[in-house]
Amino acid sequence: MKKSTRYFPSNPRRTFLRSAAALTAMTLLPGCDQTKSDPQSPVVFTPGKPLPWINWAGNQTCTPTARLAPASEDQLVSMLKNAKGIVRAVGASHSFSGVVPSNDTLISTDLLSGVISHDAASVQADIWAGTRMHALGPMLAAIDQALPNQPDMDYPAMGGAIACCAHATGKDFGSMSSYVVGLTLATPSGELIECSRSQHPEIFQAARTSIGALGVISRLKLQNHRAFRLVETNRVEKTDDVLDAFAERCAQHRHFEFLALPHTSLCASVTTDIASDTDQPSGEEDNNAAHTLRKVYNALSWLPGIGDAAYEKVLTMALGGAGKEIRVGPSYEVFPHVRVVRFREMEYTVPAEHGPACLREILHTIRSKKIPVCFPLEFRLVKADDIWLSMFEGRDGVAISVHQFGDLDYKPYFAQIEPIFWKYQGRPHWGKIHTLGAQQLAALYPHHWQDFQEVRRQLDPEGRMLNDHLKNLFGVTS
Ligand SMILES: Cc1cc2nc3c(=O)[nH]c(=O)nc-3n(C[C@H](O)[C@H](O)[C@H](O)COP(=O)(O)OP(=O)(O)OC[C@H]3O[C@@H](n4cnc5c(N)ncnc54)[C@H](O)[C@@H]3O)c2cc1C
Secondary structure, eight states: OOOOOSSSOOOTTHHHHHHHHHHHHTTOOOGGGGGBOOOSOOOOOOTTSOOOEEOTTSSOEEOOSEEEOOSSHHHHHHHHHHOOSSEEEESSOOOSSSSSOOSSEEEEOTTSOSEEEEETTTTEEEEETTOBHHHHHHHHHTTTEEOSOOOSOOOSBHHHHHHHTOOOOBTTOOOGGGGEEEEEEEOTTSOEEEEESSSSHHHHHHHTTOTTOSOEEEEEEEEOEEOOEEEEEEEEEEHHHHHHTHHHHHHHSSEEEEEEOTTSSEEEEEEEEEOOTTOOOBSOOOTTHHHHHHHHHHHHTTSTTTHHHHHHHHHHHHHTTOOOEEEEEEHHHHSOOOOOSOEEEEEEEEEGGGHHHHHHHHHHHHHHTTOOOOSOEEEEEEOOBOOTTOTTBTSOEEEEEEEEETTBOOHHHHHHHHHHHHHTTOEEOTTSOOOOOHHHHHHHOTTTHHHHHHHHHHHOTTOTTOOHHHHHHHTOOO
């Protein structure tokens, strides 16, 4: 089964939508392209000079003097101990925030990849932390195991996903960090520490979401599920209807989420359940749906006074009563989607009960302030856990994400939305764009913020793992 592209379900009337886009785009009206400014890739490479590093989104870059790639734990320990300057680990470079850059030393975990061992009875597997999620799926399937849940793309390395508390959706499912029942951490001083709930429990709770501040994780022990198949159904619905019934919708399905279309009353809902033998795929895939949406929006949104109405009308005609798109297959093929549209993202997790009010306020703000954005907003439910710096620590959370196309300036849009998240006690996703520093973050993590700082200082007293972004997060001034 081929992965599909998120953000706009395909449907029988897509041809109409494409035609609408083509016609309207011919008018070359400005629409949301008015704010176009950021280049997609600001990196300049000079032959003979160190190779610059750049993240997937193209908004973070650095030029490290040393780029290292250990192929064993011994090499990792020795590289960490002897590394010069600020040392940062890098997985798949899929974070939007400044969690990776260092102009001194970058340690890639790419060569620490694969399944090390597994236990069929407990359904657990030991894996190397550099294993990319897309490679892990088939490897686990071969031993009748699968990750319990997965985000909607599978490019990250498992170590990077754990470090940032990457998550998916589902009322009974925590973040990916919550599947980790043991790990091995190489510290900046060159120690290799194995930890779990019973072995170095404080280090374990800190390292399960560490933003790479404690050293480099070499191995992870995962609590998996037996391999399973899924059916995913995409529909177009009214956002208000979905928000009114959000708790019931989540209760009815193994996974439920939706993508709200700004400047309209519409959303794309996504339900995912264990597949039955009779489930059949239907609908076609559209890798450029977000671009199509953008063309329609650009062409219509500028119309004074009636922009939103015209835009919603076209979308309703194109999508109203649309058929369902259904995807069926092994879990590791159904959870992720292909990403061909470059974007930048900010995401905050608010207490689950505040989720609907928070999203409604954001959508209202976009409309009333006429913010030129058409990229859908994602709304996902994640179960509470007890991991010290998890966005879901101590509370079920709704993660709300706002996106902007990679060639547009996201800052004016995000700056208007971020204070709304603060109003609802939102905690920012560590791997996504936000502007918070230590003072605000400490207040958002009342239980274990100081515990984490204590473990961090023990393992890295000289702050060798702290780049400027992390210094700001943790309030370290030197
Ligand atoms: C297209 C796209 C879709 C996304 N979808 C989702 C989503 O659905 N859900 C979600 O939660 N997030 C999502 N994200 C964000 C992304 O999944 C997270 O930021 C993730 O952590 C990135 O993993 P990575 O391997 O790319 O890590 P990197 O970005 O390379 O590194 C992230 C952090 O992890 C640290 N790190 C990496 N490896 C290790 C290690 N072995 N030991 C210790 N620290 C380490 C790094 O130092 C850094 O601090 C998405 C991002 C993109 C670009």
